[in-house]
Amino acid sequence: MPPPGDGPAHAIAGIFAAELKVPAVGFDDNFFDLGGDSLMAETLVLAVQKRFGVKLQTSVLLEAQTPREFGRLIASLVPEHPARELIVPVSGSVGQEPIAMIHGITGSALFANRFSRRLKEKYAIMAVRGMGTEPGETPYSTMAEIGTNYFEAFISVTGRHPEVIGGICVGGLLAIEVGRLSHEATGKRPAIVLIDPPSPGSAWLKPMPDDRLTERRRRDIVRKVVYWRLLRDTLTTVGFGQTRLGRHLRKKAYKSALLQAAAGFVPSSYPCDILILASSEWGATTVKDYKGWASNKASVKTVVMPGTHNKFRKANMDAIDAEILTFLSARSEAARENPHRQ
Template sequence: MWTRVLDLEEVGIEDDFMELGGDSLAANELLTLVGEKLGVSLPSSALVDSPTLGAFARTVSLAQQAGPRHPTVVPLRTTGSRPPLFCFAGAGALALGFHSLARRLGDDQPVYAFQAHGLERRGFPDWSVEKTARRHLEIIRIIAPRGPYLLAGHSLGGLIAMEIAQQLAAAGDEVGFLSIMDTYMPSSLRITPGEEDGAAPAADTANGAGAPVTPGGAQEHARTYRHRLTRFTQRLLPEQRANFTNIATLKKMVQIPLTGVVQFGGMEQFDVFFNHGRLLERFYRPQPWAGRTLVYRSAENPDSEDAWSAFLTGSHDTHYVPCEHFYLLREPHVIKISEHFQAEIDRVVAEQAARR
């Protein structure tokens, strides 16, 4: 199974999945194969805890005795004296994708990565960037009750990280730095004012962008979900309007409202959450951010080099990474990124120590 998903002829028992070129997509395919061939359901964190072939084989053997894992957060490293780094995966991507970055940051750096609710276990998904941010922030505050907070997001995760930074700042908390990693400008910025009206249901408006989530139980979830189902038939992704009769488009329309509620097989699960994420970014309008920010752009990024400058009013650096969008977090590209992150975290730690 490892040789298949990694496209290798052979793998040694002590070989490491990530070091062999494994990424979020390969991990997803591997876990699907394990489920189909061996009847064992494993979370993506299994590859964090058991990164070598031998260790992973033992994990599979003991899977029936394994305890439940958190559905949205994967602890990539829990030890270390430095402020934790919180990472946010893109649409459809597993939190495991940040594993190589976490390993490059050293043993003293705690790292936690987040993925979409419902991606690996059934559950009502979040239908806005703001709600996704609030869900993750509840967990972040348990892990780290106080700042400074270190945030990084890849692709759609960059918008989520930016929104979490805004919510933290609004609550008076310190954000040490934010990193937007090959996050494209949201298409919401191209929606006309007429289209924007009614973009969010009444339940969202009542809560507000930065308000805490109020426990409404199953009825509130179901009401919001029904509202989204109805609105989805009226609001399509821009490119779908011209392809309404296309079979692939119609399939996409049917699947997206079922995101998280129905578990699709293999890469189809990634596709469904990827399209769900595109809806989230379409309706999100970022606000100016005055904190320290690192911006990364891949060779596939369609935006202008200074596209984010209008929203980043504080100190920010933009770095070009010569790779494809999904390869940004892979070796060897992650080496330079980890060096930048270490320098920023060193700065945050020094400033924190100077205030004591």
């Protein structure tokens, strides 16, 4: 993960490379040493201004001649995104490709620590926790609001658009939404890793005989949201928000709010590469529903592993990580062979 303030360096290094017409630029490569001149400096500064929405003079390159220096300057000018604190670094360092791994129904980021050493050594894993899981936070109310804030928070931390996004359980639906935003911003095909996700449009976020979001089901969810939020706020008001009971009620309030946002949600389909890792408990429904949902421009690979949904991750840790590594490796190889694939 980039040190604080270095996040924009990723994007700026890309701008350096584009303006200088070189394959790649390191964080500490000097603009002028790479052949930059005054005309290139003007176009580069204009590109940076457009990318970050700031006003700069061309002379800024005299004090910030490398992407790292320029990144720190931009970081000092651009306010930190309020959702930045939701991004929790699990592994990796500057230069490694980041993977955004989005929480499940509880909102906790702790699940991401269970990924294998091989995956952690190859990629910079960024866990995403839910807004509303910590004291004083208010959960987001819609999937659009959640997806947009996660997307912007990831860019704020890494300085680049997410290209590999994963999610466990309901986090899979959020991963698809964040991937859509990335595709719209860059035109590139993101890689989406879904770990036993609910089906698109599921009212219960799990396979059920009648999984439609009926008006009765909607009312039941709203009642739960109001009930748990009222209990949470009452205990907080009387000073018991940090007790064991207070923390329990905060979790309940968060889960009900996320359920309300996600129930019945059908993400848009777009060009992307999807890996679905499904439990045998949910697998038949999950595979059928996602293949029916995906557009003809999306590739979908499905792997069904033994186990129930609740114990799926723990029972298949090594196998899940191996499938993710294989999927991402194959995707990288395909990109090298066909760099213009859309």
